[in-house]
Amino acid sequence: MTDQPPVLFDMDGVIVDSETYWHAFEEETLFPETLAGDHPDLDEVTGMNYREIYDYLETNYEPTITKTEFIELYNETATKIYGEQVALMDGFDALTDTLRDRGAKLAIVSSAPKSWIETTVDRFSLGPFDLVLSAEDIDAPGKPEPHIYEHAASEIDADPADCIVVEDSENGVTSASRAGAYVVGYRTGPNAETDLSLADVVVNGPEELRAELLD
Template structure:
């Protein structure tokens, strides 16, 4: 494999647990009338598309601008104060760089949120940082964002390893034709990652899998 494409939320940083609190306390409680959706229905999606999905499938009680503001107001605190980076992630990036592996972040979060994480945890240099908002096409679970990432890197999707933690994310990467590693933690212990080619638990297993997949790049 020539490249490793990391999802950000729930993989690089443990932000999903904080977004779940927002969703439980505000989105599902005050925005969606009646029975709320299962969390995995929206996890991994771009927050603007989450509104469109909820408005189509459920009864929502706020306009889209208000919904977007809820996420935007929460993002800076979550990414600059609350989240932690994956243990030994910097060492993993260094090893991949030493092997000549292309490294990218491919996320449903907007560039401004990704930038907070990059700056706070010193993730640069990266070969590509792509947000679902950067492409002219639907976000996860559709394959467009991963297809666009491979194209921008000048690679075939089958030469890319993707690390994802959500149902929507693994489905997106699978549909794009990449090799998908499902990343399992306590936060997503019950999440359906069946679209992944393999599932690893925690950073130690992830490192072992990624080094095995990129061995030929040495």
């Protein structure tokens, strides 16, 4: 067993390929049907908690529905995405098994509601994790603010600076970087053009991620 630092994984786009489905929903249904005028770039909202997405849109764009209606649309879509559509990222089970064997503490730290995370964990029989933390579990702003990663590190008795965070979104990378963690930007198809420049290192796909975390 080696002295392996804690590894904190975002869920969407890191553990499962859900960003593919969320992006399609937002571009093809959500934004056209709920916003008047301009639509945001996907990277503006990817990685944020959906309740805070509405607040962001209300400040910067022109929503045509209420926050309650907006949340209902997300929840209805999430049931299908996590319950039926998503697939586990290649090699994730093997990677976490190896990290556990090396004595690493592992966590899921996500903007998604706890119920969405639990659906994913149950469906793919993931775990055990030392912590599963949703943005809705903390009384503070979510990503891109640093609070969720600061809170996660505290929950596993670690300093954020001693943790490795794997994130695929600009908001997530910003959050982890502001918390002082070592940030691995995880690039796959859906985020090929996403600005991950605040990450300490950017890897392309599961093989590079495995090499980075285990080396």
